[in-house]
Amino acid sequence: xxxxxDMLGIKYPIFQGAMAWISNHAIAAAVSEAGGLGIIAAGxxxxxxxxxxxxxxxxxxxxxxxxxxxxxxxYADEVARVVAEEGVKVVTTGAGNPxxxxxxxxxxxxxxxxxxxxxxxxxxxxxxxxxxxVAEGCESGGHIGELTTMVLVPQVAxxxxxxxxxxxxxxDGRGFAAAMMLGAxxxxxxxxxxxxxxxxxxxxxxxxxxxxxxxxxxxxGRSTGxxxxxxxxxxxxxxxxxxxxxxxxxxxxxxxxxxxxxxAIEGDIMNGSVMSGQIAGLITKRQSAEExxxxxxxxxxxxxxEKVQYITQNM
Ligand code: TUI
Numbered sequence: 020x021x022x023x024x025d026m027l028g029i030k031y032p033i034f035q036g037a038m039a040w041i042s043n044h045a046i047a048a049a050v051s052e053a054g055g056l057g058i059i060a061a062g063x064x065x066x067x068x069x070x071x072x073x074x075x076x077x078x079x080x081x082x083x084x085x086x087x088x089x090x091x092x093x094y095a096d097e098v099a100r101v102v103a104e105e106g107v108k109v110v111t112t113g114a115g116n117p118x119x120x121x122x123x124x125x126x127x128x129x130x131x132x133x134x135x136x137x138x139x140x141x142x143x144x145x146x147x148x149x150x151x152x153v154a155e156g157c158e159s160g161g162h163i164g165e166l167t168t169m170v171l172v173p174q175v176a177x178x179x180x181x182x183x184x185x186x187x188x189x190x191d192g193r194g195f196a197a198a199m200m201l202g203a204x205x206x207x208x209x210x211x212x213x214x215x216x217x218x219x220x221x222x223x224x225x226x227x228x229x230x231x232x233x234x235x236x237x238x239x240g241r242s243t244g245x246x247x248x249x250x251x252x253x254x255x256x257x258x259x260x261x262x263x264x265x266x267x268x269x270x271x272x273x274x275x276x277x278x279x280x281x282x283a284i285e286g287d288i289m290n291g292s293v294m295s296g297q298i299a300g301l302i303t304k305r306q307s308a309e310e311x312x313x314x315x316x317x318x319x320x321x322x323x324x325e326k327v328q329y330i331t332q333n334m
Pocket of ligand 1: 039062063089091112113114115116134135136140155160161162163164245247294
């Protein structure tokens with residue numbers, strides 16, 4: 020047990036990253052059942068969809084799970100209310116400042132854990148009453164900030180007094196151990212859980228992630244102020260070409276609209292957005308959520324012991 024496990028009532032300090040149109044009750048319940056924190060991604064979905072997913076998750080597990088509120092969603096206000104009404108214990112947020120929902124969530128005794136891309140935003144969240152933060156480096160898939168996990172995590176950990184969870188580029192025990200050494204109290208893992216057996220994302224998406232190499236992701240949308248990392252395909256090529264030609268934010272957002280749904284649900288991995296982290300190249304096998312979590316914990320202990328031994332004997 021450590022502070023984040025005590026705070027949330029979970030066994031292992033492993034969060035399953037919220038992936039819009041991908042992280043539904045099926046993967047969230049499986050991760051929570053395995054001792055981590057499963058998280059349902061509200062993404063851009065309407066509040067009714069979320070309410071059903073929360074109820075389905077409760078049918079499958081009596082362990083704590085979370086919901087991620089994507090603050091750019093047109094449904095964010097309704098989604099924020101549903102999360103509170105349904106008695107969800109943990110809420111994470113992405114792509115903005117959750118300040119206006121803080122009072123509601125804290126009044127329901129929920130733990131609020133914003134995802135942050137910088138020290139300044141982490142400090143603002145702590146001041147606003149956040150219980151912990153997820154410091155997410157730009158190795159992550161999806162909407163990202165500027166800093167890498169390696170530089171972001173120790174700077175955030177040094178700047179706030181609440182627990183820091185590291186995200187971005189972590190998929191095995193080595194990354195897990197490294198994150199803990201940087202000052203994190205836990206990790207959030209997205210891409211590896213995307214290929215989990217319980218994850219219902221389209222098979223074509225899983226296959227694409229499993230085949231990816233270290234250099235297969237690219238960032239689009241820097242010119243729109245919403246940079247997004249995903250696997251290279253026809254969509255990213257057209258998007259980058261249009262950005263180079265100076266397309267307007269409106270034109271670019273039209274190209275991106277519905278693109279994640281197209282790949283994650285419909286399986287169109289050429290014209291859809293195949294969001295993925297840079298660590299995809301390390302992910303080569305399908306496992307259950309339970310196997311992933313057990314392997315992460317085993318490797319964390321092994322590499323930590325190995326390195327302590329190496330350092331004490333050689334330095
Ligand atoms: O949110 C994410 N990753 C995401 S969200 C998403 S869905 C999407 N749909 C349409 C457009 C864009 C995305 C796919 N991936 N990660 C967490 C994250 N949060 N990354 C960066 C931030 C962030 C940025 C600014 C958090 C806070 C913030 O604060 C700004 C402020 O107003 O203080």
